[in-house]
Amino acid sequence: MMSTGGEFERTLAGLDKARSEMSKVIVGLEDLVESLLVGMLCDGHVLIEGVPGLAKTLTVSVLANTIGVAFNRIQFTPDLLPGDLIGTMVYNQKSGDFTPHKGPIFTNIILADEINRSPAKVQSALLEAMQEHQVTIGDETYPLDEPFLVLATQNPIEQEGTYPLPEAQLDRFMLKVKISYPSMEEEREIMRRMAVSAPAMEVEKVLDGGDIIRARRLLDSIRANEKIEGYILRIVDATRNPGKYGLGELHRLISHGASPRAAIFLLKTAKAKAFLSGRDHVLPDDIKRVGMEVLRHRVATTYKAEADNITSEDVVDAIFDKVEAPE
Numbered sequence: 033m034m035s036t037g038g039e040f041e042r043t044l045a046g047l048d049k050a051r052s053e054m055s056k057v058i059v060g061l062e063d064l065v066e067s068l069l070v071g072m073l074c075d076g077h078v079l080i081e082g083v084p085g086l087a088k089t090l091t092v093s094v095l096a097n098t099i100g101v102a103f104n105r106i107q108f109t110p111d112l113l114p115g116d117l118i119g120t121m122v123y124n125q126k127s128g129d130f131t132p133h134k135g136p137i138f139t140n141i142i143l144a145d146e147i148n149r150s151p152a153k154v155q156s157a158l159l160e161a162m163q164e165h166q167v168t169i170g171d172e173t174y175p176l177d178e179p180f181l182v183l184a185t186q187n188p189i190e191q192e193g194t195y196p197l198p199e200a201q202l203d204r205f206m207l208k209v210k211i212s213y214p215s216m217e218e219e220r221e222i223m224r225r226m227a228v229s230a231p232a233m234e235v236e237k238v239l240d241g242g243d244i245i246r247a248r249r250l251l252d253s254i255r256a257n258e259k260i261e262g263y264i265l266r267i268v269d270a271t272r273n274p275g276k277y278g279l280g281e282l283h284r285l286i287s288h289g290a291s292p293r294a295a296i297f298l299l300k301t302a303k304a305k306a307f308l309s310g311r312d313h314v315l316p317d318d319i320k321r322v323g324m325e326v327l328r329h330r331v332a333t334t335y336k337a338e339a340d341n342i343t344s345e346d347v348v349d350a351i352f353d354k355v356e357a358p359e
Contacts, residue, residue, distance in 0.1 A: 040253075040310075040312075050069070053235040054094050056235055057094050058087060058090065058091050058094060059214065060215070061086075061214075063211075064088075065095070067207055072179065073244070074248070074300040076207065077204060077206055078206065079197075079205040080092075080183065080186070081186050081187070081208065081209070081211070082210065088211065089143065092105075092183045097235050098238060099141075099237070099239045099243075099244065100239065101140035101240065103139060103141045103143070104136040104139040106144055108154065117136065118169060119133050120133055121133070130170065132169045137176070138176060140177055140241060141181050142181070143184075144182060146185060147185065147197065148187065148197055152197075155195075156198060159200065159201055162204045178245060179241050202329045202330070203291055203293055203329075206297045206300075206326065251300070254306050254313065254314060255314065260299075260302075263357055267319070267351060269289075270354070272288075273289075274351070277351070279354050285337040285340075285342055286331060287332040290330035290331055298319055298322065298327075302322055303318075323348065324345060327348045328344050332344070
């Protein structure tokens, strides 16, 4: 267990309370809630994929209410313009000057709802904000408030009216989380809670932006030894050079492997997993628990893989099965 004058314990208690508050509204989806907390702790954006109706939007809005930070939701549509997202310059007739009109991206948590229903021009407008935490309107650059987090939802690519996200933008999402239908018992509880005239949607604010920023600093105290670092590097290298690890059959399936961001994000998210488990050090299992969400959108498959119905998830599973974890 960690001991830094009780700061770790207080922060963990606050995060546990946030989960408890969210469970008053959200049924199931514990893995999604955990991934959102990991993204927030690591200052990393999260992409959530699932068919409509699985409470993706509701989960994000409840999280924002639990933390008590500024929150905006943008519905991405085919006719959305970049200025609708970041803002634009407006002419002031009285002064004869142009003044900035800031868009909804100026917030702490932005929900980019159904992000892949807008074309690439709008999706790329997010890139500067996601990477640099700043926005350029006209000739001026404006910093965004901290914490700043993009939580985006998307429908499966196979659905009509969706656009694949540019690879440069995909790489800036720390995690890609896929959610599926609830179990029958979970759906029974959802039905009972929501099939009333006034469903319970209120949650208590248990954290604030300052708590999140302080929690991020605590992650620097989580230890990862050289064996853990080596394991991460081998996993990422195996996506680029599978033959080195006895995975020569993957050469024809991988178009290109993961970028250096993958190694950075694997280490950061593994530290967050250790932190949420009450440990001050990373274990190989922490890396395995975050590996799929960090890598599934960073490993591009070939046409041969698609023809054989082999997905990037299959490739990542094969790599984790073959690359030996440290003791």
